[in-house]
Amino acid sequence: MxxxxxxxxxxxxxxxxxxxTGLVGCASAGEAGGPASSPSHExxxxxxxxxxxxxxxxxxxxxxxxxxxxxxxxxxxxxxxxxxxxxxxxxxxxxxxxxxxxxxxxxxxxxxxxxxxxxxxxxxxTLELVVPAGNPAGVTGLADLANPDLRVALCDTTVPCGAASGQLLARAGVTAAPDTLESDVKAVLTKVLLGEVDAALVYRTDVAAAGDDVEGIEVPGAASVVNxxxxxxxxxxxxxxxxxxxxxxxxxxxxxxxxxxxxxxxx
The missing domain is CATH 3.40.190.10 (Periplasmic binding protein-like II)
Known part of the structure; x- marks a missing residue:
């Protein structure tokens, strides 16, 4: 922070x-002879x-x-x-x-x-493309997720990041070829951090949290799919x-x- x-x-x-503190003091004072204030729920x-x-x-x-x-x-x-x-x-x-x-x-x-x-x-x-530091596979945009020669990770469609990824890909006309579907966005990011995949879609906050260990690539139209x-x-x-x-x-x-x-x- x-x-x-x-x-x-x-x-x-x-x-x-x-x-x-002020409110508690007022409640305790009350009228002369009145009941004491009840204890806090904490x-x-x-x-x-x-x-x-x-x-x-x-x-x-x-x-x-x-x-x-x-x-x-x-x-x-x-x-x-x-x-x-x-x-x-x-x-x-x-x-x-x-x-x-x-x-x-x-x-x-x-x-x-x-x-x-x-x-x-x-x-x-919103979503953002993420690649390992240095971008060894040379990923440039969302269309690369359809390349069968690249290793790609996405969230499973049953979870929010996967549903959003599906919407974003559909709007871009891209049919992705994921090598793995993960149960949550942190699992997807871990695949990138370990170098097990060449590219993935995660939230922009996850890219920021990973720091210099990854690189983020902004996706045109990502702002239209908001979680x-x-x-x-x-x-x-x-x-x-x-x-x-x-x-x-x-x-x-x-x-x-x-x-x-x-x-x-x-x-």
């Missing part, structure tokens, strides 16, 4: 803490379990650390993976407090099951109040600062 982004997060927490140690799309791994690692700094009794436990698989685990009864998806379709699965509370889109993302990321507290959350607080943090100014710094677009 840049120094300016970190400062913005710190200021946001300071303001939130100051306001919360008075006891709380574990907050968050399921998040693989492309959110780095972002939610930072967001969790900042949230824990402002909520010292909370331990945020992250589980990252393909959004579709995570949604299925939630529906099957996995103990989860918050779910964040890389597309709206997996969240719809949660909503249809009556398990999500007011999902809200908090970020957007919208929703987040929601879950109805069966064990830490209901804390779940709502975490969603508010991610969708608020401090969360937006972290997401901006990592390259995620605004809703």
């Amino acid at each position: 840049t120094r300016s982004a970190a400062a913005a997060v710190a200021v946001a927490f300071a303001l939130t803490t100051s306001l919360a 008075a006891e140690p709380t574990t907050l379990t968050v399921f998040a799309a693989a492309s959110l791994t780095d972002a939610f690692g930072e967001l969790a650390a900042h949230f824990e700094a402002g909520h010292p009794n909370v331990d945020v436990v992250l589980n990252s993976g393909g959004s579709t698989a995570l949604a299925q685990q939630v529906v099957e009864g996995a103990p989860v407090d918050v779910f964040a998806s890389a597309a709206e379709a997996p969240m719809a699965t949660i909503v249809d099951a009556g398990l999500a509370i007011d999902p809200v889109v908090f970020a957007t993302n 919208r990321y929703p987040i929601a507290a879950l109805t069966d959350a064990a830490a209901a109040g804390t779940s709502a607080d975490f969603v508010a943090f991610v969708t608020g100014p401090a969360g937006r600062s972290v997401l901006d710094d990592l390259g995620f677009g605004a809703p």
Whole structure:
């Protein structure tokens, strides 16, 4: 995170803490002889379990650390993976407090099951070609993914990055020849980092996160295929109040600062 982004997060927490302290003080004063204020829902140690799309791994690692700094009794436990698989685990009864998806379709699965509370889109993302550092295969554009002589990795079409890749390729009139289909975008990026493939399609935030180990190639038309990321507290959350607080943090100014710094677009 840049120094300016970190400062913005710190200021946001300071303001939130100051306001919360003032409100608690007012509630405690009340009328003479009135009842004492009830304890905070975070008075006891709380574990907050968050399921998040693989492309959110780095972002939610930072967001969790900042949230824990402002909520010292909370331990945020992250589980990252393909959004579709995570949604299925939630529906099957996995103990989860918050779910964040890389597309709206997996969240719809949660909503249809009556398990999500007011999902809200908090970020957007688009695709980019990625190749190993130095671009040894000389990849220049999306059409190269149809070259059978190149080793190509894509996300499986059942996950958000794969569905978006399919849309982008179809609009460009390219029939890709993937050598491997992966279960999430981080698995695709790993293939590139290990030099096991010559090219792949991943989110632009993943290209940025990989740094000098890879090279990104912008794709004309990528801006027309946008992944919208929703987040929601879950109805069966064990830490209901804390779940709502975490969603508010991610969708608020401090969360937006972290997401901006990592390259995620605004809703």
